[in-house]
Amino acid sequence: MPWMPARRGERLTFATLLGLVVLLAVVPIARLAQEALAPHGKLDVGVLDDVVHSPAVWHAAGNTLTVSLGGAALAILLGAAFALLVSLTDIRAKKPLVFCFMMPLLIAPQVTALAWINLLGPNSTLLRALGIAPAPGSAHPLYGPGGIVLLLGLEQAPVVFLAVRAGLRALPRDLVEAAQAAGARPWRIVRTIVLPLMMPSVAAGGMLAFVGSIGNFGIPAFLGIPAGFTVLVTLIYQRLAGFGTSALSEVAALSLLLALIALCGLALNGWLARRRDVRVTAWTTATPEWTLGRLRGAVEGACWSGLFLVLALPFAALVATALVPAIGVSLTPRNFTLANFHFVLFDYAATRRAFLNSASLAATAAVMLVVMAVPLGYSLAGRRSSLRQAVGFVAELPYAVPGVVLAIAMILCLLRPLPLLGLSLYSTIWIILVAYLSRFMLLALRPVTNALRQIDPSLDEAARMSGARYARRVMTVIMPMVAPSAVAGGMLVFLMAFNELTVSALLWSSGSETVGVVLFSLEQAGDAVSAAAVAVIAVVVTLGMMLLSNGLASRVARGVLPWQP
Amino acid sequence: MKRAIRTFLISMLAAVLGAAPAIAQTGGKLVLYTSQPDRDAQRTVEGFRKKHPGVDVEIFRSGTTEVMSKLMAEVAAGAPRADVLLIADALSMERLKAADQLLAYPQADVREFPPDAYDKDKTYFGTKLITTGIIVNTQAPMRPKSWTDLLKAEARGQVALPSPLYSGAAAIHMAALTQNRAIGGGYYEKLAQNGAVALRGNGAVLNAVAGGQKMYGIIVEFMALNAKAKGSPVDFVFPAEGVSIVTEPTAILRGTKNPEAAHAFVDFLLSKEGQELAVSQGYFPARRDVKPPPGFPDVATLRILPVDISELEKRDELNKKRFAELFGG
Secondary structure, eight states, rough: OOOOOHHHHHHHHHHHHHHIIIIIIEEEEEHHHHHHHHHTOOOOHHHHHHHHHHHHHHEEEEEHHHHHHHHHHHHHHHHHHHHHHHHHBBBSHHHHHHHHHHHHHHSOOHHHHHHHHHHHTTTOHHHHHTEEEEEEEEOOSSSHHHHHHHHHHHHHHHHHHHHOOOOHHHHHHHHHHHHHHTTTTTTHIIIIIIHHHHHHHHHHHHHHHHHHHOOOOHHHHHHHGGOOOOOOHHHHHHHHHGGGGGGGHHHHHHHHHHHHHHHHHHHHHHHHHHTTTTSSSOOOOOOOOOOOOHHHHHHHHHHHHHHHHIIIIHHOOOOOOOOSSSSTTOOTTOOOOOOOHHHHIOOOOOHHHHHHEEEHHHHHHHHHHHHHHHHHHHHHHHHOOHHHHHHHHHHHHHHSOHHHHHHHHHHHHHSSSOOOTTTOOTTTHHHHHHHHHHHHHHHHHHHHHHHHHHHOOOHHHHHHTTTOOOHHHHHHHHHHHHHHHHHHHHHHHHHHHHHHHHHHHHHHHOOOOOOHHHHHHHHHHHHHHHHHHHHHHHHHHHHHHHHHHHHEEGOOOOOOTOOOO | HHHHHEEEEEEHHHHHHHHTTTTOOOOOOEEEOOOOOOOHHHHHHHHHHHTTTTTEEEEEEEHHHHHHHHHHHHHHHTOOSSEEEEEEEEHHHHHHHHHTTTEOOOOOOOTTTGGGGGGGGGSSEEEEEEEEEEEEETTEEEOOOOOOOGGSSGGGTTHHHHHHTTTTHHHHHHHHHHOOOOOOTTTHHHHHHHHHHESHHHHHHHHHHTTSSOOOEEEHHHHHHHHHHHOOEEEEEEOOOEEEEEEEEEEEETTOOOOHHHHHHHHHHHHHHHHHHHHHHHHSSSSSSSSOOOTTGGGGGBBOOOOOHHHHHHHHHHHHHHHHHHOOO
C-alpha cells in the first residue's frame, strides 16, 4: 500500500529540509568540482586525464578496495555473528559484552592505531617491560595491509552489529514460532528464516562498514604510511599536503574516483534491498532465546578472551607508553612518571579545550541532524522512490568524499563572509560544525529511512483518517516508531564526530582544536608519550560518557542505547 | 540601523585611540601560522605574551608544507588570515615574497645577525639555525659517520627519513644533498634501493628510531638532542660531508590586520631574550651574541651544505614528485 500524498504544511517543511540538504551537501561539493574541473571558469579535463593514466593512483585505488573489502568482510563476520549470539541465545552478561563490543567504534581510529602500534613491535613499552619485545630494528607486524584490515574490521564490526541487531529486533515472531511448531531445530531456523530476513540489515551494515573503511584516515595513516602502503585517502592527503592548492584539481579528480567506489557499494546495497523487500506487520519486541547448553561456558570464554585481546591489551600498552618520560625509555619503577598527563591536562591548554570542543561539536551535530532526519525521512517515505534515491545520493556525497576534500570544499565556501550576515565562519568553531552536519547527515538519515521502510503505512493512514495533522502525526505516530533507529543514528553521529580527525585537521584554528587534532599534532611533532597520554584520557572520557548514558538507560526506551541488550 | 551603530562605535573607537598616547600598548589579536612543535610554539607565545600581555595570539600548527597549503588556499580565496608566519625554511618565504604576500619590516633590528640569516629586502628573518643530520638508536650495530654510511648493507631497511611533502627542512635537505657534488646525484635513489622508508615529519622519524623500529634516521638536530636529553636511547651525528641548514624564518603578511602586534612579535623573536628562549628549547640561535645550548657544537665548527635557493625554486616541485615516486609520498 502506498503512503498518502502530502498536504501544504508538510510540503513547506519538506521543501525547507530539502533546501538544507542541498545547501549542506551539494553546494560545497559543487564549488569544489568547479574548482577542480573548471578552475578559471573554463572546462579543463586535463587533470582528470592525468589522474586516470597514473599507475600510482590505480595502485592506491586497488589498495583501497582490498583493505576496505577485507575490513568490511571481517566486520560482517564479527558483527553479524555477535548480533546473532547476543540476540538469539541465552549467553550471560549480555550488557557488559555488548558494551565492550561497541568500544572499538567509540574509540577514535587514530587512538586505536596508536594503541596497537604501542602494543606490538620493538617500540612496545609494555612488551619491553615484560622482556618479550621483538628485536630492535625488526619491522612492525601491523604495518601494511594485514594490520589495516584487522583494525578496520574491528572498528567497523559494531556498525554491522547495530544494523543486524536492529533487524533482529523486528524479526517476525510468528514465522519463527511456525517453524518451531513444525519441529525445526534452532540452527535450521537461523539459516532458513533469520538469515534471509536479515540480509537487508547485513547488507546495510556491511555497506556502512565498507564506506567507513574507504574514508578512514587514522588507521591507514598510522599503519600504511610507514610501510609505504598507500590508499586513496592517504594519497589524497599527501598530495594535498605536499603540493598544496596546485594539487586541488588533481585531488578533486581523485576523490571522484573514491566516490565512485562508494557508489558501487551503494548500488550493491540498493540491489540487495530491492531483492528482499521485507515488511513486518507490527513492532515485535520479543525474540526467541535459544539455549546454548553445555557450549555456553566455552562460547562465553571465547567472547571474553577475544575482547580482552583487542581491548585491554592495546589499552595497557597505551598506558605504559604514557607513563615513560620519552619514547624508547623502559618502564621501570624509577622511570615511571605522570609528567605527560600533567603536561596535557594542566600545562597544555589546547588539550582541555579540545575535549570540550569535540564533545560539544559532536552533541550539537547529533541533535540537529536527528531533528532534521525524522520529518525528512517521513516525507520521503511518501514520495517517489526516485526522489528518495536522489536525496540518499546527495546525503551520501559529503560522507563518501574523503574528509580532507570536504574540508577544502568548506574553506572555499565559507572563507568569505556569508552573503546576508556579513560574518565569516572560517577559523571559528562553526565551520567545523557545518562540516560535521554535512558529513554525518547520512548517518542520521539512513537509520530513519530504513526503519520507515519496515513500517506499514497503515498506522500513518489511520492517524490521517482520525484527522491528525502533520506535526501531530510526526510526534505521535512516526517518532515513537522510528525513535530507536533515529537515536541510534544520533549516537553514530556523536561517536563519529567525537572521533573525527580528517575534516577538522584542516579546519581547526587556535581555540577550536578537536581531540583528533591535538593527538595527531602531538604524534606528528614527535611527542609520542604526550600523544599516548591524550589517547588514554580520550579513552577514559569516552568510557565515562558511555557509563553515564548507561545510568540514564532506565529512563529511555529499549533499544535506544546501542550497547543496551 | 545596525550599520549606523557600527559606524558610531568605530568613530568612538577612533576618537579614543586618537586621544591615547602615541606609545599605546600593543593589543588585539595576532594569528600565527607555524611549523614549530606544539610545546615550543606554546612556550614561544607565552614568552611573547609576558612582554605584551594585551595581545591574544592564535596558533595554527602543522608541517611547513601544510601550513603553506592552508595559507595559499586562503590567498586563492582572497582572504589570508595569518598575521605572522614562523616556518621552517626560506624557500617557502621566497615564494610568498614572489607572490607579493609579505610585508617588509625595514626597522627590524638585525645588527647581531649574519647577513645570510635574513632577506636583504627585510621581508623575512631567520630566527634559528636548524641543521639536519643523522639520528641513531644506541642499540644500532653501526655508528654512521657520513651520509653515504646510510647506503651500507648494515643500514638496509633500517633508515627512516622525513618527507619533503610534509617538512620544509626535509625539502631543503633533499635539495642540499642532490646539489652536492661530493655526495653525488642519485643519493635518494640509492636510499630507496637500500629500503629506506619515508615517514611524514621529523617527529615520526624520532618515534621510529627512538622506539627501535628503525636504527637510523635523517632528522633535524633539536628533536634528536632533546629526546636524548630526556633519556631516549638515541644519539645525533653531524655527518662528515656536512649538514643542511634551515633558518626557521619569521615574516609578516601583507594582509595583517594588526601590524603593531606583528612587529612586536618579530622584534621579540629577534631579541636577545627571544633567542635565549629558543636556546632553552634546544635550538641553535641565529644571533651571534647568544650561545648555543649545552652539548651543541660551536656554530663556527659546523660544516654546512650550501643550497642555491633560486635553483631550488625551479627544482622543488620536481624534487617532490621524484621523492613521491621513489618513496610513495
